[in-house]
Amino acid sequence: MSTQDNKQVVRRFYDEVMGEGRVDVLDEVMVEDFVDHGEALFDSPHGRDTLRQGIEATHEILPGLHVSLHEMVAEGDLVGVRGTMRCRHAGAFFGVAGTGHELSWEGIAVFRLAEGRIAERWFNSDSISILRQLGLAPSRSGAESEAG
């Protein structure tokens, strides 16, 4: 598979699976024993079925989910993306009841593909921003709390 093919698979994951909630497409774009290297907020849901359940649940509580990809970088079997996720906070998210407000945050992810399907993912998202939008972490504008 070329790097262009791999980029197209990652784009389908974001547009069709994450955006449109078409979890039936997941089998086409991801291997069954998918390995996720997450972070503190979103953890590491190993396996395609676990991710599928997570995406289904997410669409219930965060309708209108959409990821705008600002750029894609590919070499060999790796594809990286930088994007903004937007959704509406309709149901309980990290224990916070739905408010109807829009949530948005930045993220950067790297995917490893094997024979045209996503096999592995590494990512970091601006999780502190999500917690602040949910009112779970104090919003501070001081430089001392932002430096790092």
Add this chain to the structure above:
Amino acid sequence: MSNGNDTGRNKELVRRCVEEVWNGSRTEVIAEIMHPSFRRHHERNPDFDSYGQDGCEAWVKAARAALPDLHLAVELLFAEDDRVMLHLLGTGTHRGDLYGLPASGTPLRFTVTAVVRLAEGKIAECWAIPDELGIRQQLGAVPPLG
């Protein structure tokens, strides 16, 4: 590739930035490898962006004041056109203010994912997102989420 980009050289510059500037504290290397118009984009607030070689040096010095033994291990490094992407595993001991939290001696372990843009053979722009929640949780500032 377009624009005559040498992705091999670009990756080498980014690796030198991690190993010499960030891990080695060799801030004199900044003038050689960072573009004078360098900009680091803060992940949520452009008021905290860093500009220029001086801004880069201040960013590195602030991080190393918080974590003097900071070490960033390059787990993934790849490139296309004028972009380089990397995933890092960071370790360091909390010996100075970090996110407004005073030194605690806590050993930290965290990931960072980043995109770098190169221009005129130098590092011109950077978007980097650390696992800030994971760091704050390790420092006891945010409870684990259920």
